[in-house]
Amino acid sequence: MGSVLWLSLRQLGGRWRLALVLLLAALPVALAATIRIFSNDDSSDENSFVNVLLDGLMVGGIMPIVVMALATAAFGNEVEDRTLGYLVLKPIPRWKIALPKFLATVLIGGPLLIGGGVLATVLGLDAGPQAAVAVGVGLFAGVVTYAAIFTWTGLISNFAIAFALIYVFLWEGLIASLIPGIEYFSVRGYTLAIMHGMDESTLDALSTRVSDLPTAIVGATVVTLLFFGLTVRRLLRMDVP
């Protein structure tokens, strides 16, 4: 499995892709630093930070975009350039192919996104370790769950990015904001709920639109396992191009 993981890291860790991820991960840090410099030290600034920068920009935009760019390419590029045969014709179970592909996305995207999010939180909220950990764990859960979904998407369709964009911006961005209860079926909802559940006082601005912590953890776990299983199933059943 180590060989496939190393291959996947090389495939996904291209210079331009890494530069894009780094740039996007640094954006909230730069904005948080700006807010910090010009803030009035009142609670409305903190609420704005949580609602706009943490939820709207980081969790609702940058995280899914970065994970989408990595995870859809994990199998998508192999299908497109027809190198998938080098993996699937070897005597290894399909999960040992799917798992390193999924892990490569988490290992490349995770540290940068979590690092950026935590740093932005510390700067923007002048927060202590509890909030930083809450944001870090929440983002980790989000990255893992999105990675499972988008790895599968990259395997089933040539239009994986279009599918992913529709899911993120239509389902999670628009529909989830209009229809109550969608947060139970939304990675963004799980991410925010885990953050809020781990530090309710600092991230109080999220309280009106998140489920409770256990529900979010179970939801994120079920979705991750479900889509990982679907990826393995697809590898077992698909005709290799």
Added chain:
Amino acid sequence: MNATSTNPEASPTEPVIEVRGVSKWFGSVVALNDVSMNIHPGITGLLGPNGAGKTTLLHLISGQAKCSDGEVTVFGQQVRNNYQLYRRIGFLSEHETVYPFYTGRQFVEFAGKLNGLDSLASAVDHAIEQVGLSDVQNRSLGTYSRGMRQRMRLAATLVHDPEVLILDEPLSGTDPRQRVEFQGLIVRLAGEGKTILISSHILEEVEAVAGRILLMMSGKLAAAGNFRAIRAKLDEQAYKVRIVTDAPRVMAAALVQIDAVESVSIGADGDIVVLSHNVAALMKSVPRLAQEIQIRLMRVEPLDDSLESIFSYIVER
């Protein structure tokens, strides 16, 4: 059509690959239609024009695709998702893409690791030696020529010493010298008792190595058996060969003197198109002729369209 691809010297062994009533369709397109064949140890050529269904058949045999109908077995076992059986099969795809960031050696090592080899280093050394690329093994694959890439891909296919080799258009991209070496290697491997199924749309490539052929046409098995018998049928029909030289008029004038040549024409692009009843003789004569009249020969190739007409001719008969 059912076919048993047997050795002319009649092997009493069980077939290694059995294809029974296999069909494959993609939506409304039928790629293979009720194909049956048995393949024994030795070299079997899978011949047919582009689009005949050769690659689809090889994908079904190697377990990369699922049969819509029928069954494929290798060593009596179902192939698809049979990971233990994959250890005994080597597949070289027609697609030439590689991981460009790997060196040749890393690429072969990668294949060896995934095959779970114990003595990885010696197996990799041996595979690379077999394809004659030991001196460039530490160069990045991205810097290889098409022919070198093809040979290193073959090394990765051979690294686990598979008993069954399935090679899809393996000679594409190789120059004449590499082709001869490649063919020599295939013959050596067959001599070790391996079962080798090699596809091509070019008659001459298959003729050089395979004593028996399976002829595919429009998703069906059109003919099977001894190459010479089928080849004799092919030679009853004239077909076209394109010749590219730096002096087409001189070459055309010389070509009309050859017995095997029926007619010669020069296209607007300067390419010579020769109509011949005896392509084997023509292929042998052309390089010698070019040397005699001291002109540079850039390309000699049978035209696909004319190949298709030959296959059609066989099927009609």
